[in-house]
Amino acid sequence: MIEEIRSVILKAVGKDAEFEVSRPKISGRGHFSTNAAFFLSKINSTPPSEEAEKIKDKILATAPAGYFEKIEAAGGFINFWVSEKAINAEFKKISSAGSAWGGSKDGAGQKAIVEYGSPNIGKPLHFGHLRSTIIGQALYNILKSQGYKVVSWNHPGDWGKQFGIMIAAYKEKQRAGKKVELSIGEFLKLYVEYNARMKENPRLEEVAREETKKLQYGDGENVRLWKKIYDLSMGEFARVSRQLGVRFDVSHGESFYKPFLKRIVEEALARGIAIKSQGAVIIPLEEEGLPPFIIQKSDGAYLYTTTDIAAAKYRLEKFKADKILYIVGDEQYLHFEQLFAVLRRLGYLTSQNPVHIKFGLILGSDSKKLSTRAGKHISLAEVIEEAINKSAGVLKEKAPDIKGSELEKTSRIIGIDSLKYNDLSQNRSSNIVFDWEKMLSFEGNSAPYLLYTYARLRSILRKSKSVIRISADFKSEAEKRVIMKLDEFPETLRLAADNYYPHTLALYLYELAEAINNFYHTEPVLGATESSVRSSRLAFVRTASAILKKGLNLLGLETVERL
């Protein structure tokens, strides 16, 4: 609908002014509003209110008959009220589009790679991985709905000094004659302990570095240990991913790029982009105002910087990616600035730039970063379990009818959806202080609110025996409000895709659910006395529930039919 309004205004304004059309949130300002008069006022040096009146008159003269109920010029703004007839026509359009409503072809012909998840092998998943994973999965879905060819990409950190540390610690224990259990928890403990001691004792650091290098050069025992740790970690990651409903199209760990690293460094050196400095190979980035990028250590070992260059090259050349989105925490800001600058220098970038989709840190109750190195750590598996348990408790109390396997399934969905929604409903690149209470809130603007709204609509549809036909007009304010909200869905998705903002969609769904609940309370559906009204409202319920479900699914949330 907004496109129609825009073209009507454009016709009246006559030139391609940069006006905007918005949907005012406050009542009394119409369904749509434009600031076009301000732009003309600047060009013609006339008061905005005068321009607004002129535009309004022109629109009244040219607009299709019966489209607007009212047009009002107010302090330079022009407000539009769309007629009931136009709203009803819009509903028919949305209803027949069904779940295709909201899709677009904006991204047709473009391939986007979304990197997210990316666990650190050897360390258990922590809460930060949840953020990357669910933001990434939501963006993946949203971009897909806009016609992009999207590849979800997992980039596990399976090849670094952390292994040297773990291997060194493991061997040390073994030498001391102690038995070491081969589990993720045990390796984490070894890692944290050794890391702490390393700070006091530089000799230990040397040993770890040596073990890392041996691993990278293919030492038999080290590779065997590495493989063991790798399998344990990837097993856990796969399990958690399944729980979260996350799937990856491609998963290449850092070790995958091992064969390319030497060439990357040689090429950069040969082209004079990289230089040797203090025994290491670096790429100076003074022109960009950035610190140098170290791509090879003085002992000859490669770093994640080198791997990231190789990975980007691989994606751009082999996968012909037009766009790469890195869903990685804000703390790596500098790393990505450097990486992108280097890629530009190496000439790997084509039309689109890679984008670092940042998110804030998860802080502990002391407002400090939760660092695995320092042994501070919130286990993702634990958070998920807690969420599911809590929702099972609430379900038993509020919906005692739900039992057995349905109870199990429903509490899993509610718990996980709540975790996801809690994160997806905020844009904040600011940090989040971890708080169980808040993380598992089921009230207000939360996943259960949306799921409950959906389940109630489904319940109406289940109980209805009437044929669904759209024969009556929608006249109530509650109905019109919902239709206008449904009409907004395509814009919302476009905005979310263009800005990589899942929260735009989350907040929209909340507003949609609010409008639906308002309707639910004021307009009876099955109880409507006229059968034509009943069947129309059923059609209305069907369409609204389809869009709500679609939006939730795009965020990566599952719905339940009964709650």
Next chain:
RNA sequence: GCCCCCGUAGUUCAAUGGAUAGAACGAGGGACUUCUAAUCCCCAAAUAGGGGUUCGAUUCCUCUCGGGGGCACCA
């Protein structure tokens, strides 16, 4: 020292440079013989501070204060 992110009701969050800064939780008041009250309706409450840019600034620039993160061989 330099760079980046952030500062909005008591709390947690919204607001492509637009009008009277929106919600939720919490506080107060109301609505279940009627499709599920995990709901709905009403009510009080906020832009850290100083300059600047302009028709208009929570948003852009600048300074100050406050919180967090990063800055050569970890990822």
